[in-house]
Each structure stands twice: as C-alpha cells, then as structure tokens.
Amino acid sequence: MSGADIYAKANDAFFDDDYDEALDLFTQAIQAEPKNPEFILKRCVVYQKLSKYQEAATDAKTALKILEESQGSRTLLARAHLQTGITQHHLKNYTEAQQHFEASKELNPTEKTLVTWLRKNADKIPKVEPSPPVVPQVLGESSAVKPTPQQARVRHEWFQNESFITVEVFMKNIKPDTVSLEFFETSLSLSIKMPSGSDYSLELDPLAHEILPKESSYKILSTKLEIKLKKKQAGILWGALESENDQGSAMAAASTSGKKAKDWNKLVKDIDQDQEKAQGEEALNGLFQQIYKDADEDTKRAMMKSFVESNGTCLSTNWSEVGSGTVETKPPEGMVAKKY
Structure with missing residues (x-):
C-alpha cells in the first residue's frame, strides 16, 4: 500500500480511539514517506493521547524542521508550532511552549484551541513582580509604601x-x-x-x-x-x-430489584417545596429518612457525611464529590452560620 492508503487506515483507527493500532499504522506511513510532515504531526498527536510526550516532542520538532526547510504552507507550519507548544507544555517547558504558541497564532490566528492553550500555559509561567515605586520621603511622613489589598x-x-x-x-x-x-x-x-x-x-x-x-x-x-x-x-x-x-x-439507571431509577433533581425540588411547607426539625428529618431508605451504600455515606459536616445546610448524594474532604457549612443566602 502507498503511504496515503496507510495514512487513511491510521486515521480510521485514530477516530475509533484505537491509539495503539493508529500508532503502528502512522509509523508505517512515515516509513513510506519519511519527509511528509502531516504524517509526522498526526503521529505526534497519537503519542500525546498515549502520554508519551518525549516521543511527541521529537515528532513535532521533526515536522517543524521539515516545514521550515521546505517553506511549507502557513497553515501546516502553524499546526507544527501548536503541537510543539502542546508537547513542551506537558513536559513543563512553559516558556518554550509559549514561544511556539505565539508563533502559531501569528501564522494562523483563527486556530480555535490557541486561546485556551495560550491562557493555560501563561498561567504556568512564573510572574515577575515589578519593583515597588520609589516614593520620596516628606518630613513628618513615613516612607513606607502601604501594600495594596490582595484580590479576593x-x-x-x-x-x-x-x-x-x-x-x-x-x-x-x-x-x-x-x-x-x-x-x-x-x-x-x-x-x-x-x-x-x-x-x-x-x-x-x-x-x-x-x-x-x-x-x-x-x-x-x-x-x-x-x-x-x-x-x-x-x-x-x-x-x-x-x-x-x-x-x-x-x-446507576435502576436497581437489580427492578425499581425505577431515582430522579435526584426532582427529589431535590420536592425537598425544597416540602421544606417551605414543613415546620421544624422533625419534618426535615422525615424527608431525610425518606431519601435515605432506598439509597445505595455510597449515596447513604454521602448523605450522612454532607448533612452532619455541614451542620444540616447541605445534603449531597455524590460520594465522589464529598468523600475527599470536609463539607463546608453553607447557610441560605442572607443568613450567617454561627458557632455556639
């Protein structure tokens, strides 16, 4: 098969999320056409999917070198800079990554993912704090410069x-x-x-x-x-x-006993409506017990932990959300939680 035929099969494997097969086929395509930058850039993306960032960086820089030497299209050159920037970001070389992102933007400013990568990478680059201004000292006044309040x-x-x-x-x-x-x-x-x-x-x-x-x-x-x-x-x-x-x-869509799945959104809405009508702690406890009775073990754990740790201001059914830390007290808007 020609390099183009192998490349087409490799793309099919890639879109089927079969990255190992795609990697093997893109490699075969590159062996057939070793100077084809598009083949090399596509294998670079596969390496990224497999978290093999050193190999991805090698492919990205190889494609970039081929394109610069052959004066390839601006669009393809922009892609090469973008992929080089992405691999360098994953390798934590943020300054180098930023240079490639900026070069890609200059070549193709309409690339939709560039805005995200530029901001995400810029956040990783250490900020250089400017030197405080020199304030002349006036007799009778302190020369100390008051710090500005930190951003909330x-x-x-x-x-x-x-x-x-x-x-x-x-x-x-x-x-x-x-x-x-x-x-x-x-x-x-x-x-x-x-x-x-x-x-x-x-x-x-x-x-x-x-x-x-x-x-x-x-x-x-x-x-x-x-x-x-x-x-x-x-x-x-x-x-x-x-x-x-x-x-x-x-x-979980339904329990093994054949019961219908709980619509938690509707249940939360029902709780809100019932709370408006209910009077006192006894009615709220009744609602808590009603939900708790038919829940699975993870849901029960999440409900107990969130309700107790938040002092009754939060009721969560998602153990993966509340299991890793303490649930904060969140009083209703306009009210303040107080310790007694």
Whole structure:
C-alpha cells in the first residue's frame, strides 16, 4: 500500500480511539514517506493521547524542521508550532511552549484551541513582580509604601447528573459584558473582567470527557456564574472534572430489584417545596429518612457525611464529590452560620 492508503487506515483507527493500532499504522506511513510532515504531526498527536510526550516532542520538532526547510504552507507550519507548544507544555517547558504558541497564532490566528492553550500555559509561567515605586520621603511622613489589598479569591465547584456537568464560579454582581466564555469538545475557557481591572480566568483542559459545545450554556446569578456542560455521553459518571485518562462509569439507571431509577433533581425540588411547607426539625428529618431508605451504600455515606459536616445546610448524594474532604457549612443566602 502507498503511504496515503496507510495514512487513511491510521486515521480510521485514530477516530475509533484505537491509539495503539493508529500508532503502528502512522509509523508505517512515515516509513513510506519519511519527509511528509502531516504524517509526522498526526503521529505526534497519537503519542500525546498515549502520554508519551518525549516521543511527541521529537515528532513535532521533526515536522517543524521539515516545514521550515521546505517553506511549507502557513497553515501546516502553524499546526507544527501548536503541537510543539502542546508537547513542551506537558513536559513543563512553559516558556518554550509559549514561544511556539505565539508563533502559531501569528501564522494562523483563527486556530480555535490557541486561546485556551495560550491562557493555560501563561498561567504556568512564573510572574515577575515589578519593583515597588520609589516614593520620596516628606518630613513628618513615613516612607513606607502601604501594600495594596490582595484580590479576593474566587472559588469554583462542580457537580453532575446524567446529562449535564454544572460548574459554579462564585463571584458576586458579574456584569454580562465582562464575561467571555468559549466551549470546545474537550475544554472550556472562561475569562471575567473584574472591577479591579484584573482578569479572572478558568481553563478546564482537557475535560475528563467530551461535551457538546452547542448545547452547553451559562447564566449569571446574583452570587455566581452557573455553567452547564452537556455531556456527549449521557449516563456516564465523570470521576473528575479535568483528566487525561478518566474512564468514567455508568450512572446507576435502576436497581437489580427492578425499581425505577431515582430522579435526584426532582427529589431535590420536592425537598425544597416540602421544606417551605414543613415546620421544624422533625419534618426535615422525615424527608431525610425518606431519601435515605432506598439509597445505595455510597449515596447513604454521602448523605450522612454532607448533612452532619455541614451542620444540616447541605445534603449531597455524590460520594465522589464529598468523600475527599470536609463539607463546608453553607447557610441560605442572607443568613450567617454561627458557632455556639
């Protein structure tokens, strides 16, 4: 077979997520056409999928050298710089990676993943703090320069159901025109212009599993930004928000006894409605027991841990979310938790 025929078969294996087969076939294609930079760049991507970043870096630099010597197309040269930057980022050579990302942007500024990689990589480069300005001392005044207050820390949390991943960024009074949010199949890039003039950014790349960008959305609330990521594979339980090797697991659809699956979203809504009608701690405990009775062991553990540690202000059914640390007390908006 010709190099092009082998390359086509290699692409089929790649899109079927059979990376070992794809690696073998791309290698055969390169042996047939050793100076074909497109073949080499595609094998570079396969090496990245297999977390073989040294091999990926070698391929990326080889393709880049071939293209520079042959004065190849700007688009292909931009891809070579991009892949070189990605491999150097994974190898923690962030300054070198940034140089290649900038070169790729100059050659092809429309490359959709560049914005994400530029921000993500820039966050890894140590910031050089500017020297404090020299303030002339006036008689009777202290020459000490008062420090500026630090930017308030912004936190984010996430949870999931069968169809969506929900990410909450806790920041008050966000103006719509200050938010820039881009969805990609395996990443998310968020930037919010803060009143102080600085930018808050959140780069999730790679996401643990693929999403559907066109069916993902966000909305601004009084105390937070709520982001809804539509799962490409509904019913898959993500083990992490960001991961390169999360296998996921099937979310329980029904118990072995044939009972219908619990609709936890509806149950939480019912709890909220019942709480408005209920009076006192006795009614709330009754609701707690109603949910707890038919839950599986992990769900029971999550419910007990979250309810006890949060002093009754949080009820979670997700053990993977609450099992790794202490659940904070989260009183309703407008109320303050006090220790007695």
